[in-house]
Amino acid sequence: MTSDVMTIREMCDAFDVTPRTLRFYESKELLFPIRDGTRRxxxxxxxxxxxxILRGKRFGFSLEEIxxxxxxxDRDGSQELQLERTYQVARQRLEQMERQRAELDEAIAELKDQLAWGEEALAAFRRAAAE
Amino acid sequence: MTSDVMTIREMCDAFDVTPRTLRFYESKELLFPIRDGTRRxxxxxxxxxxxxILRGKRFGFSLEEIxxxxxxxDRDGSQELQLERTYQVARQRLEQMERQRAELDEAIAELKDQLAWGEEALAAFRRAAAE
DNA sequence: AGAGGAGTTGACGTTGACGTAAACGTGACG
DNA sequence: CGTCACGTTTACGTCAACGTCAACTCCTCT
Known part of the structure; x- marks a missing residue:
């Protein structure tokens, strides 16, 4: 099963990213491609x-958070302490995310108010123009 | 009414921004403070x-968009067209934000799943340790 | 053997929104 | 008169997430 691994080109096509991006992710220890000589x-x-990673990015998380x-x-750590530690990290992330959502909700509500105001102002213009 | 104008410090206190920020905004032609000698x-x-500007930033607009x-x-004359344009831009932003929120909700749900998994695994460890 | 194409490693460039430091001016207070 | 606190300009630094070269190496096809 040679199709068990993919070249950088195949990856780029499959995920719509550039080679530079994949090398960058590797340098950041997000990916760990094996080597065939020098090739990934x-x-x-x-x-x-x-x-x-790509999903996380769509959510607006930094690569470090991801x-x-x-x-x-990846919880390969069969060790309890390791699991406990990653669990805590994840819980903190969840709190962050829920704060983010609260802020986003607030911003959305505010923006909706603004839109309502704008709509009213536009309606006023149109009434004035109708005379 | 000398309170018709404010110093940079008063502005910083009133809006909770740094002097650097106000100077930066001036350099970007977002603000046009008058000068008393060299002072703004x-x-x-x-x-x-x-x-x-600050509200726009909360909505996620870039300074350039703002x-x-x-x-x-600012352009003089009838403002209907400008308002209409602003309204459209804002509506697009709102759509973006709502999509973002939907994705965020999804991510939160997934992360919660993961946390449940971790919790279960931890509980298993503890049961094993209780023997 | 030569050309082409895909892959590699540095290293520097980019964008946005400021932070930070240096070096200096100025007005009020004790 | 000294010395603060606050102001100024200029300019370089930062952080993220890559983009964009340059200068190779290696494989493949003809």
């Missing part, structure tokens, strides 16, 4: 991680 | 603009 070969584990989350998903 | 004096117009919106308001 991405395993199915790398693909799973990249999928999570790296921490990946360590949770 | 912020008018009520500056205060109105700053209020809008500048353009402010400039639209």
């Amino acid at each position: 070969l991405f395993t199915r584990r790398d693909r799973a991680r990249l999928k999570l 790296r921490q989350l990946l360590d949770l998903y | 004096l912020f008018t009520r117009r500056d205060r109105a603009r700053l209020k809008l 500048r353009q919106l402010l400039d639209l308001y």
Whole structure:
């Protein structure tokens, strides 16, 4: 099963990222492709991680935050202390996220108010123009 | 009414920003304080603009976007077109924010799942340790 | 053998929104 | 008169997440 690993090009096509991005992620220890000589070969584990990375980015998380989350998903640590530690990290992240959501909700509500005001102002213009 | 203008310090206190920020905004042509010699004096117009700037930032607009919106308001004459334009931009932002919130909610749910998993695993450890 | 294409490693550039430091001016107070 | 506190300008630093070269190496096809 050679298709168990993918070249950098195949990865780029599959995930719509650039080679630079994949090398960058590797340098940040988000991905761990194996080497065929100097060339990178991405395993199915790398693909799973990249999928999570890209999703995390869409959520607006930093790569460093994502790296921490990946360590949770990656919970290979069969050790209780390690699990406990990553669990705490994840809980903190959840709190952050819920604060973010609260702020976002507030901003959305405010913006909606503004839109209502704008709508009213536009309606006034149109009434004035109708005379 | 000397309170018609404010010093940089008064502005910082009133709006909870740093002097650097106000100077930066001036350099970006978002604010136009008048000068008393070399010192800046912020008018009520500056205060109105700053209020809008900070609100815009909470909504996630870039300073450049904010500048353009402010400039639209500034051009003299009938403001209906400008208002219409601003309204459209704001509506697009709102859509972006609501999509962002939906994704954030999804991520929160997923992370909660992971946490439940971790909790269960920890509980298993503790049961094993209780023997 | 030569050309082409994909891959590699540095290293520097970019954008946004400021922070920080240096070096100096100025007015009020004791 | 000294010395603060506060102000100024200029300019360089920062952080994230890559983009954009340059200067190779290696494989493949003809």
